[in-house]
Amino acid sequence: MKFYNREKEVRYLKTYCQLEPNSILFVYGPKSSGKSTVIRRVIKELEDSDIVFFYYNLRKYATPTKEEFFKIFFERSDKKYVPNKLEFNLGVFKFGVEKELNFKEFSLNDVFAKINESINEVIKEGKRPVLIIDELQKLKNIYFNGEKSLLNELFNLFVSLTKMEHLSHVICLTSDTLFIEEIYQNSTLENASEYYLIDWLEKEDIKKILKEENFNEKEIDYAINYLSLPYEITELINNKKLGLTVEETIKKWINIEKDKLLYLLANANVDEDKINTILSKFKNNVKVEAKEIIKKDLINEFKFLVNNEVLFYDIINGIIKPTSIKKWHAIKKLKI
Numbered sequence: 001m002k003f004y005n006r007e008k009e010v011r012y013l014k015t016y017c018q019l020e021p022n023s024i025l026f027v028y029g030p031k032s033s034g035k036s037t038v039i040r041r042v043i044k045e046l047e048d049s050d051i052v053f054f055y056y057n058l059r060k061y062a063t064p065t066k067e068e069f070f071k072i073f074f075e076r077s078d079k080k081y082v083p084n085k086l087e088f089n090l091g092v093f094k095f096g097v098e099k100e101l102n103f104k105e106f107s108l109n110d111v112f113a114k115i116n117e118s119i120n121e122v123i124k125e126g127k128r129p130v131l132i133i134d135e136l137q138k139l140k141n142i143y144f145n146g147e148k149s150l151l152n153e154l155f156n157l158f159v160s161l162t163k164m165e166h167l168s169h170v171i172c173l174t175s176d177t178l179f180i181e182e183i184y185q186n187s188t189l190e191n192a193s194e195y196y197l198i199d200w201l202e203k204e205d206i207k208k209i210l211k212e213e214n215f216n217e218k219e220i221d222y223a224i225n226y227l228s229l230p231y232e233i234t235e236l237i238n239n240k241k242l243g244l245t246v247e248e249t250i251k252k253w254i255n256i257e258k259d260k261l262l263y264l265l266a267n268a269n270v271d272e273d274k275i276n277t278i279l280s281k282f283k284n285n286v287k288v289e290a291k292e293i294i295k296k297d298l299i300n301e302f303k304f305l306v307n308n309e310v311l312f313y314d315i316i317n318g319i320i321k322p323t324s325i326k327k328w329h330a331i332k333k334l335k336i
């Protein structure tokens with residue numbers, strides 16, 4: 001699998017991992033912008049360093065229950081941290097707990113204690129721990145004793161590990177931008193968190209990649225108006241090998257996106273006029289200022305479009321845009 005571009009992002013995150021931990025980092029971006037791919041690259045490029053990555057990819061699971069959370073995050077072992085076998089080609093770790101431990105009796109305090117023990121063991125060995133959780137929002141609905149939210153309590157632990165004790169980096173990835181919005185408003189995280197956007201690829205970078213992949217000027221000039229995500233480039237290359245022209249591939253994409261949108265809207269219990277009001281703002285602009293859409297009377301329809309990955313809300317920069325440029329073209333084709 002080829003890895004395109006993203007030097008700036010990889011460099012930023014590699015440097016970040018080597019600085020003294022001082023805040024929680026939330027890596028966010030439009031659906032499929034390549035957040036996980038970039039972080040995996042960072043881990044790979046730092047595999048010979050003194051960093052021990054505790055890495056959990058929650059995308060591999062349906063929304064976990066409390067018991068599943070224990071099994072995902074902890075492994076019974078004599079060691080305080082053990083290789084995460086699910087990620088065999090990455091050389092990452094998970095937290096170790098005593099072999100005889102009974103997860104049924106595991107409390108929130110035990111969770112904190114065990115994570116702390118593992119982190120401190122890494123430090124005692126003269127290495128540096130970095131905790132990475134991909135799709136963190138999947139832990140949102142886990143409660144202890146019926147009331148304490150695991151995620152909120154974990155945020156307290158993360159603030160303590162980073163901002164207060166400077167023991168370990170905590171990096172959380174998510175493509176759920178409404179979740180980022182919730183986090184942004186969370187008082188525990190105020191002045192204790194940072195945000196890093198992995199956005200669409202830059203036009204100039206896409207041009208360079210297409211050139212390297214032997215696309216001609218005419219193909220590049222056409223494609224550049226429609227591409228924004230790395231996997232689209234891979235698909236374009238594969239389709240070319242399969243005999244489809246650039247134009248055919250892109251026309252097919254936009255038709256599919258348009259049909260998906262029509263189907264979504266036809267089946268949804270939302271106010272059609274309000275949806276049209278929101279989508280019509282993208283007729284001439286790919287980006288719209290958040291304040292133009294986030295209004296009391298449009299909020300339900302706005303959330304619907306974000307939850308269904310039609311729109312991406314970048315709360316940090318106050319901007320709303322379609323999740324990809326091809327989605328933008330599909331929106332423009334709707335009769336609104």
Ligand SMILES: Nc1ncnc2c1ncn2[C@@H]1O[C@H](COP(=O)(O)OP(=O)(O)OP(=O)(O)O)[C@@H](O)[C@H]1O
Pocket residue numbers: 001002003004005006029030031032033034035036037038174175230231234
């Ligand atoms: N730099 C890249 N070079 C080549 N392919 C890439 C690159 N980045 C991402 N991809 C491909 O794009 C697809 C989506 O990438 P990835 O899963 O990393 O995105 P994501 O932003 O983490 O997704 P999600 O929004 O679902 O969390 C994958 O098939 C991946 O292999």
